Amino acid sequence: MNWEQLITLPVYQLNQAEKMPLFNQQLVELAHYHYQHSENYRDIIDFLYQGKLPEDEVPALAVRLFKHHLLKSISTEDIFRITTSSGTTSQQVSQIVLDKENALRQQKVLATIMKQWLGGKRLPMLIIDHPKVIKNKFSYSARGVGIQGMSLFGYDHTYALNEDMSINIGAVSQFIDKHKDQKIFIFGFTFIVWQYFIQKLKEKNTQLGIADAVLLHSGGWKKLQDKAVSNQTFKSQLNTVLGNVKVHNFYGMVEQTGTVYVECEASYLHCPIWSDVIIRKKSNLAEEEKNGIEGIIQVNSLLPTSYPGHALLTEDLGIIIGEDNCQCGKKGKYFQVNGRLAKAEMRGCSDTQS
């Protein structure tokens, strides 16, 4: 795979006929690469597909597999970093093995995508979190990785929260005042932005009156859905409290860091050129051919080379809305995420505890 060329491709400008033959060819090559370099991946494929990669599809691994096994396509000496998903102590976390090259590629792709939404220049950056969330250098948590990754697109990084999750109002006001004549970049995790920033400012009846900002947020709607907060409510309350802020949610996961799916002005998530989304049927996990039908999201990405995470079946529900014809003008597939699949009814033997 020639990344020098791939990285120069326009992020959202190729239509299906231009993108898919190229993308699929690269993805198949990548699958063969992992088949050769990851013994575990080869064992899984050999077991489920009679000893060779199938010709008509690139098989997806269940994303949960990375919570149980350290899957890698590089030798142990070449491990540069292992990133982990967030999770409470009781949950198992995903472990993603990166070599230097893969880690750099993730950053580069993320930067190229972000440029589309933030512009070419670094912006003053307000982070809706507390500074202690970035700690262990070798093993980052997803929250830490997210903030670390995004920090590259800003300067004068200012954390809006204290360690106890209360608002550091002094720091926030000072930051806004200092940069009142320019566009600022705000980043945070959806639930934290809502719960510890917007709601708290609202309670205090504080309006920040920001003149020009872009807010990117991620991390899933699950907790907000429980509180019956829609994307619309989120945006309108946010604008009331913060001021003139463009809000973009994005979807992504630690298992495929780099290829994020950012929400456009029409509120749809867009596939960048280096990744693709497939919907699988809820009834049998077969590929859904039609757009507009809710199913399980599979994400395919060309980035993972150090671990076999190029095709992953998530546990998220989503709908592909269309391809090449979003009203925002971007080409490629666009979709929405409808939340997490309801947890399997815990019927396992260890279920007294539910």
Add this chain to the structure above:
Amino acid sequence: MILNLKNSPLRLLLSKNKTAVFDDKVTLPPFYEGTIEAFSQLGLFLMKNGRREPSIVAAGYWLRKKHLLTIKQQYHDRCNTAKGVAFHIAPGNVDTLFFYSIVVSVLSGNQTILRISNKLTQETQFFIELLADFFNDHKKHDAVYALIHIIQYQHDTDHGHDITLRLSLFADARVIWGGDAAVAEISEIPQKIDANNITFPDRYSVAVIHLENDSEIGNAVNQLITDIKPFYQQACSSPKVIYWLDTAQQLQEKFWLLFIEKTTKQLSLSTSDLISQLVYLQRLPLLLNHPVKNKLNVEKYNELHKVDVEFITLDAIKAHCGLWTLLSLQITTLADIKLFSHCQTVTTSGIDVSIIEQWQQSAKLAETAKRFVPAGQALTFSHIWDGIDLIDSLTS
């Protein structure tokens, strides 16, 4: 002593008339005539009114008078008094186990308080409604009904923990179903001095099948379906492994063809279960290839996956999540079967009783497998479970 939990955040199922006040003097003699009468009546009631749920009918059948009296007979010279109060923690994976836990406890005469999962399946809700209906319509069994309490509470909160602690300190016996994690966690909660802690940790089960000719296939298939279909094969006593004892490939192929025929549209999985099943299948080669490579092959028969293996690893058994996956091994003699120490039930089909008895007595096996039953009876409850005599443990 009286334990008053009226002001604690717990729900009492069964009847609105019940209150969360428990009196340890409210007991009956073990195998009290009125108890046997009430239960055998209840059995008839369940068989009639629970018809839409085979597992409820089976529970009703278990309660037939003759069966209860047979159990009674086994204890005629011992088990004179009930322990007192028995606190049960029921599992969530087997819909009807809560009921057997209650029955054995009440047969022993105990004041029985059973904590059930907050997420009840429709089957369990229906079962509990039937119990309430029966006892509300049969006031003559009030003395027996007074021994039965089914409760729900949020056990993972401070209040919930407090309820578990108070019930544990109040009860003379505690029965914990639900596997290793539950057993470890709850066993740490102190009990009354001299109280019994009766625990059921994780177990797995296997099937041994021997076929000699076509005429045996039909029965063997039916029996396997009976043993693995209920509870999504997640009951500890549902076989996870099939050992084919000296059985021709051609008979096995016919077996699976018939299995497909009989289970078409019978087995279905939710999307989350389909994903859990996929996760297990993708994990299997990683779990089975140690210490040396296994020779594996997978076949799909409706929702069931049969995985041919050369040997079995503990990891592959521990990660098994039910949902109809069977590991399948070819053996030439029973001595080829190597069981892990947490094996519970061995079902057998087509094998002479005398040969099984002989095998059972081989020293190694006695330490591991705890229960040998004919195929088709894996899920049939017994008052002696996992080698624990529940009646003995709940009486003195």
